[in-house]
Amino acid sequence: MSMYKRAxxxxxxxxxxSIGFVxxxxxxxxxLGSPISEEQLSExxxxxxxxxxxxxxxxxxxxxxxxxxxxxCAACHALTGEGTSGNTVLVGGDMHSEGSPLRTVGxxxxxxxxxxxxxxxxxxxxxxxxxxxxxxxxxxxxxxYLNGIVDQNTVINRETLIAIEMPNxxxxxxxxxxx
Amino acid sequence: xxxEKLERVAGNGLLSRRHLLGMGLAGAGSVxxxxxxxxxxxLQIPSWSKVPGPGASGYGNRSSHTEYMxxxxxxxxxxxxxxxxxxxPLAELQGTxxxxxxxxxxxxxxxxxxxxxxxxxxxxxxxxxxxxFDYEDLLKYPMVSKIHFLECxxxxxxxLRPSPADGSAQxxxxxxxxxxxxGIPLSALLDEAGVDPAAQWVSAVGADAASMxxxxxxDKAMDxxxxxxxxxxxxxxxxxGYPMRLFCxxxxxNISVKWLTQLKLTSESSQFRDETSxxxxxxxxxxxxxxxxxxxxxxxxxxxxxxxxxxxxxxYQVTGIAWSGRGxxxxxxxSADGGRSWADAEIESHQSDxxxxxxxxxxxxxxxxxxxxxxATDSEGNVQPTRDAVLADRGRLSTYHNHCIQSWAVNSxxxxxxxxx
Numbered sequence: 001m002s003m004y005k006r007a008x009x010x011x012x013x014x015x016x017x018s019i020g021f022v023x024x025x026x027x028x029x030x031x032l033g034s035p036i037s038e039e040q041l042s043e044x045x046x047x048x049x050x051x052x053x054x055x056x057x058x059x060x061x062x063x064x065x066x067x068x069x070x071x072x073c074a075a076c077h078a079l080t081g082e083g084t085s086g087n088t089v090l091v092g093g094d095m096h097s098e099g100s101p102l103r104t105v106g107x108x109x110x111x112x113x114x115x116x117x118x119x120x121x122x123x124x125x126x127x128x129x130x131x132x133x134x135x136x137x138x139x140x141x142x143x144x145y146l147n148g149i150v151d152q153n154t155v156i157n158r159e160t161l162i163a164i165e166m167p168n169x170x171x172x173x174x175x176x177x178x179x
Numbered sequence: 180x181x182x183e184k185l186e187r188v189a190g191n192g193l194l195s196r197r198h199l200l201g202m203g204l205a206g207a208g209s210v211x212x213x214x215x216x217x218x219x220x221x222l223q224i225p226s227w228s229k230v231p232g233p234g235a236s237g238y239g240n241r242s243s244h245t246e247y248m249x250x251x252x253x254x255x256x257x258x259x260x261x262x263x264x265x266x267x268p269l270a271e272l273q274g275t276x277x278x279x280x281x282x283x284x285x286x287x288x289x290x291x292x293x294x295x296x297x298x299x300x301x302x303x304x305x306x307x308x309x310x311x312f313d314y315e316d317l318l319k320y321p322m323v324s325k326i327h328f329l330e331c332x333x334x335x336x337x338x339l340r341p342s343p344a345d346g347s348a349q350x351x352x353x354x355x356x357x358x359x360x361x362g363i364p365l366s367a368l369l370d371e372a373g374v375d376p377a378a379q380w381v382s383a384v385g386a387d388a389a390s391m392x393x394x395x396x397x398d399k400a401m402d403x404x405x406x407x408x409x410x411x412x413x414x415x416x417x418x419x420g421y422p423m424r425l426f427c428x429x430x431x432x433n434i435s436v437k438w439l440t441q442l443k444l445t446s447e448s449s450q451f452r453d454e455t456s457x458x459x460x461x462x463x464x465x466x467x468x469x470x471x472x473x474x475x476x477x478x479x480x481x482x483x484x485x486x487x488x489x490x491x492x493x494x495y496q497v498t499g500i501a502w503s504g505r506g507x508x509x510x511x512x513x514s515a516d517g518g519r520s521w522a523d524a525e526i527e528s529h530q531s532d533x534x535x536x537x538x539x540x541x542x543x544x545x546x547x548x549x550x551x552x553x554x555a556t557d558s559e560g561n562v563q564p565t566r567d568a569v570l571a572d573r574g575r576l577s578t579y580h581n582h583c584i585q586s587w588a589v590n591s592x593x594x595x596x597x598x599x600x
């Protein structure tokens with residue numbers, strides 16, 4: 001092979017490689033996801049965060065929540081929220097008590113948003129997602145009332161819920177950046 | 180082979196690794212000899228060698244003689260239908276890969292029966308374009324296969340209780356397993372949706388009845404997290420998240436959300452129930468650690484282990500598993516005298532990052548009492564702590580994320596039990 005042919009082949013190969021690379025980057029990366037709008041996800045997306053994002057419209061008070069709680073929740077959590085087993089206690093506890101503290105919504109949970117988020121996605125355990133948004137607000141209010149955090153006529157909605165300061169709000173150390 | 184030629188490397192009977200089978204010491208077998216034949220009987224052709232057996236089948240089953248190997252599950256909890264856990268039979272398993280049927284389970288509302296043709300994976304929130312993916316489409320993406328352990332952060336928690344439970348490797352530590360996970364790097368799917376620079380977290384939600392959710396930091400999500408579709412070569416088992424699960428290598432098991440159906444990019448964590456009320460650790464000053472992600476450097480002798488019985492004096496192969504959420508296992512030391520002296524165990528060389536490693540060391544039991552321990556060191560230099568060190572560091576108010584050294588006491592009758600030293 002002459003020098004000339006070699007040089008030509010080299011240029012040809014480099015050109016091919018460049019084309020090949022561009023082609024790989026642009027054409028072989030699959031993009032099979034279908035566009036969807038947040039509006040189309042409004043029933044699907046149940047994430048309700050501490051910043052207020054993701055909460056549905058609606059509201060409720062503890063006075064309204066008592067009936068829902070008594071019929072849908074009390075079988076496991078008891079009428080008073082004192083629970084029927086270790087994992088179902090919703091009220092009481094003191095993080096600074098002697099011995100191992102009783103960790104409940106009132107004594108331990110740092111954010112009120114978590115209460116709404118969890119009830120809406122996972123409760124009642126035998127029929128999750130069977131409560132309406134109004135009922136979730138009402139039960140959220142009632143559990144907060146049982147813990148002495150709101151009074152029975154406080155209206156709980158997106159704005160008032162995320163404004164609530166839970167007793168243990170400063171009780172957590174974020175380790176998420178520790179690798 | 181005589182006793183005098185055994186090379187002792189640490190107290191109370193630990194022997195050099197070179198006495199392991201296949202490591203250049205043929206004579207070890209003579210010390211370990213058990214009579215396989217009856218004293219007088221010659222060896223006969225067995226009955227199964229005289230009749231043809233069943234032929235090939237469409238789906239394989241294990242030997243009927245190994246059906247005793249079962250996951251150990253608690254009693255059903257009527258309060259939480261489908262909730263609970265089952266534990267891998269660690270003492271009966273060898274190597275480092277957990278068979279799918281014996282991989283540990285933890286469910287918060289049971290196992291959903293998902294039709295893959297109806298299942299959707301949504302990416303929304305702080306992205307250029309929210310997207311929805313079908314299962315069939317996801318199968319077309321380039322995939323990677325990685326061997327990784329998975330460990331529930333509640334594993335081994337009972338060791339921090341005041342008195343030692345009468346338990347086995349399975350009952351005390353069986354919430355760890357290891358598999359080859361095959362799937363799509365999460366970064367590829369997030370790139371397709373276009374990550375907004377304001378996104379700091381990815382909230383992952385499952386399609387189970389609990390819609391279990393966890394928040395994953397974006398840097399982890401863009402690093403080594405998979406949307407796993409296959410487990411040891413077959414589609415992910417229903418109890419592990421069929422048709423797909425998140426898999427966050429090295430991190431507490433709960434964050435590898437099963438039955439994955441939503442990934443929402445957010446600027447703050449979502450503060451789900453299972454990252455606030457649960458899987459958090461309260462310290463003596465009553466503050467609580469949240470988002471403890473990497474699982475600690477850890478090892479465990481699986482044989483001999485709790486509730487076993489040594490039925491003869493002589494040489495035993497001490498073996499177990501080691502793992503770290505921060506890298507690979509560099510070293511495992513074993514003690515037979517409760518931590519007074521240590522010897523290096525042999526580690527199988529084909530181990531990978533954030534995966535189980537198998538270690539072995541020969542040990543001569545002469546009929547006395549012994550306390551067997553193992554201590555792992557990972558590739559980052561992290562050393563597995565003693566139980567006392569863990570308790571001094573974090574107190575007794577919570578039991579997640581425990582990776583302390585396990586002590587197995589061998590008594591003069593050969594019984595093996597969980598003890599604290």
